[in-house]
Amino acid sequence: MAALHGSREAFLAAYPLHASRKISWSSWNLLRLRAQGTRVARDYHVLEDIRTRNQRLSSSICRACSNYATESTIASDRDHFFATTPLYYVNAEPHMGSAYTTMAADAITRFQRLRGKRVSFVTGTDEHGEKIAEAAAKKGQEPQQHCDGVVASFKGLWEEMDIQYDSFIRTTDAKHAVVVRAILDRVWEKGDIYKAKYEGYYCVGCEAYKDDSEMEGDHACPIHKTRCVEREEENYFFALSKYQQQIQRLIEEDKSFVQPAARRNEVLGWVEAGLRDFSISRAAVSWGIPIPRDPAQTVYVWFDALLGYMSALLPEGIEPAEAELASRGWPADVHIVGKDILRFHAVYWPGMLLSAGLPLPRKIFAHGFLTKDGMKMGKSLGNILEPRKLLAAYGSDAVRFYFLKEVVFGQDGDFSEQRFRDIVNAFLANSVGNLLNRTLGLLRKNCAGTLPAAAASVPADNPLRAVAELEVTAAAEAYKELRLHDALEAVVAIANRGNLYMEQVAPWTAFKKGTDEEKQAAELALVTVLEAVRIVAVLLSPVTPRLSGEIYGALGYAPEAYEGLSWGDASWGGLSEGQATPPPKPVFARLEGDLVTEIAASKGAAVAA
Numbered sequence: 001m002a003a004l005h006g007s008r009e010a011f012l013a014a015y016p017l018h019a020s021r022k023i024s025w026s027s028w029n030l031l032r033l034r035a036q037g038t039r040v041a042r043d044y045h046v047l048e049d050i051r052t053r054n055q056r057l058s059s060s061i062c063r064a065c066s067n068y069a070t071e072s073t074i075a076s077d078r079d080h081f082f083a084t085t086p087l088y089y090v091n092a093e094p095h096m097g098s099a100y101t102t103m104a105a106d107a108i109t110r111f112q113r114l115r116g117k118r119v120s121f122v123t124g125t126d127e128h129g130e131k132i133a134e135a136a137a138k139k140g141q142e143p144q145q146h147c148d149g150v151v152a153s154f155k156g157l158w159e160e161m162d163i164q165y166d167s168f169i170r171t172t173d174a175k176h177a178v179v180v181r182a183i184l185d186r187v188w189e190k191g192d193i194y195k196a197k198y199e200g201y202y203c204v205g206c207e208a209y210k211d212d213s214e215m216e217g218d219h220a221c222p223i224h225k226t227r228c229v230e231r232e233e234e235n236y237f238f239a240l241s242k243y244q245q246q247i248q249r250l251i252e253e254d255k256s257f258v259q260p261a262a263r264r265n266e267v268l269g270w271v272e273a274g275l276r277d278f279s280i281s282r283a284a285v286s287w288g289i290p291i292p293r294d295p296a297q298t299v300y301v302w303f304d305a306l307l308g309y310m311s312a313l314l315p316e317g318i319e320p321a322e323a324e325l326a327s328r329g330w331p332a333d334v335h336i337v338g339k340d341i342l343r344f345h346a347v348y349w350p351g352m353l354l355s356a357g358l359p360l361p362r363k364i365f366a367h368g369f370l371t372k373d374g375m376k377m378g379k380s381l382g383n384i385l386e387p388r389k390l391l392a393a394y395g396s397d398a399v400r401f402y403f404l405k406e407v408v409f410g411q412d413g414d415f416s417e418q419r420f421r422d423i424v425n426a427f428l429a430n431s432v433g434n435l436l437n438r439t440l441g442l443l444r445k446n447c448a449g450t451l452p453a454a455a456a457s458v459p460a461d462n463p464l465r466a467v468a469e470l471e472v473t474a475a476a477e478a479y480k481e482l483r484l485h486d487a488l489e490a491v492v493a494i495a496n497r498g499n500l501y502m503e504q505v506a507p508w509t510a511f512k513k514g515t516d517e518e519k520q521a522a523e524l525a526l527v528t529v530l531e532a533v534r535i536v537a538v539l540l541s542p543v544t545p546r547l548s549g550e551i552y553g554a555l556g557y558a559p560e561a562y563e564g565l566s567w568g569d570a571s572w573g574g575l576s577e578g579q580a581t582p583p584p585k586p587v588f589a590r591l592e593g594d595l596v597t598e599i600a601a602s603k604g605a606a607v608a609a
């Protein structure tokens with residue numbers, strides 16, 4: 001690692017996003033070096049540039065390892081990582097579906113922070129439109145009062161779930177209206193907005209007009225199971241069809257723009273069928289941002305809400321200029337959404353940005369639905385799973401772990417409380433918790449709780465070390481590619497190998513009746529297992545931040561060591577000889593007692609009239 005020059009304070013002043021949070025020393029150094037234009041390898045080694053005679057960069061070398069750097073070993077020049085969840089409608093309290101997207105985005109961004117990225121994680125609420133006005137009226141409240149109440153509930157839930165967002169944008173924030181007006185103006189000046197009459201079937205639940213192909217029999221919305229209403233309005237339209245070719249080329253050529261692959265095919269199908277202009281204003285809805293050129297109409301909620309990703313990055317009153325946005329992380333590395341709102345993100349949104357002349361997001365990832373009886377859990381149907389009950393009974397780590405491991409990210413998943421308890425108990429309580437506790441118990445009994453050797457002295461061909469090193473690489477790739485379930489499978493593989501290793505080596509036998517040499521080998525076996533569990537804690541930390549902190553504490557680290565963790569800490573060799581551990585106590589309590597959830601039956605099992 002290169003020697004550090006310059007002060008941490010000066011760096012944090014130049015990069016204010018970091019001032020608000022503790023970042024690890026290595027991440028800070030990495031960011032700082034990159035900000036100075038120094039190329040840095042992913043393992044944080046500083047690279048030396050090798051130039052041709054005319055000063056063109058030919059390659060980079062790491063003098064410490066004597067290795068030439070390749071594309072895959074050089075840390076990306078972009079040190080930002082910008083990810084979003086949808087801005088959730090505030091028609092009702094958040095439920096496990098909203099929580100699912102948010103915990104996935106949280107795990108993804110926690111991983112990127114560990115890698116030393118400057119993360120902007122944006123979430124928030126979509127507060128305008130007919131659906132919200134209707135929900136407020138039902139409660140006899142003004143829309144703003146209703147929104148304030150539901151927003152408090154969203155924010156409270158995110159706190160309970162340890163969601164570490166950087167910006168929470170509300171579409172009723174004053175700064176958001178500035179952005180919406182500026183972009184609308186730009187698109188208008190481009191000649192992409194015109195007035196026309198619209199006739200069609202409208203689903204208030206989706207806040208969208210539906211084609212015949214998007215409705216079930218009797219004009220029902222397949223998601224909300226309510227009949228779409230026939231409407232005729234004079235609206236302003238956005239000329240999406242002008243961008244047909246560009247959008248089609250984007251999706252055809254950039255295979256990672258829409259993921260997973262099945263969703264990409266779906267989008268390609270929509271685009272190939274021909275893009276139709278869409279209406280971006282509502283004459284009959286007063287709860288929204290008035291169109292400056294025609295205040296009798298308000299901006300359509302989707303045109304309004306998508307721009308929330310932009311206003312979330314900007315300070316109060318700042319217009320969305322490209323350079324300003326770029327310095328704050330634009331464009332998004334990934335918009336994480338449910339498959340219900342893929343069309344808005346993969347088709348409408350690129351069209352709007354192309355028109356406004358702004359860079360497009362790098363990826364739209366559409367995950368599947370948490371379902372009840374095969375139907376999407378949702379606020380409108382009311383067939384929801386209450387996250388607060390689960391959190392109160394089992395804690396956030398268990399909930400985060402279960403949903404991110406058991407539901408393949410991108411596919412649908414059902415929930416059963418019994419299965420949830422079985423999975424969490426088998427892995428977090430048994431494979432990891434018991435293994436740690438048992439090993440620390442042996443360490444206390446036979447080595448007075450102090451590590452008799454450094455983990456670095458475990459031979460590279462030790463079977464547990466070999467599996468751990470392999471799975472760390474697998475987990476990193478999986479986290480990067482948003483295969484969260486695979487990242488967690490890699491962690492499970494290390495813990496399972498740790499348990500097997502313990503059974504095979506059986507160090508307790510050597511401690512009882514072994515020779516000195518056998519006792520020494522048994523001591524090293526304990527260090528090996530504890531190092532593997534330490535690595536498990538690092539790998540799990542994006543998903544189970546509390547448990548990982550507990551494991552670090554049990555291994556004798558101070559809280560700052562855990563708070564300053566980086567992905568580099570997943571390398572073998574962290575535990576030092578002589579490290580003292582406190583008396584062992586369980587780091588994860590088994591989930592037991594009465595079951596606490598019962599999913600209400602769907603209100604809309606039959607199409608409502």
Ligand SMILES: Nc1ncnc2c1ncn2[C@@H]1O[C@H](COP(=O)(O)OP(=O)(O)OP(=O)(O)O)[C@@H](O)[C@H]1O
Pocket residue numbers: 086087088089090091096097098100101205206336337338339340341368369370371376377378379380381
């Ligand atoms: N059942 C679900 N499974 C997974 N994600 C969901 C689920 N329900 C909602 N979400 C997340 O919330 C987003 C939709 O937000 P929205 O506020 O419309 O929630 P909703 O509960 O689906 O509302 P409604 O039922 O009124 O349509 C989805 O794109 C997804 O990110």
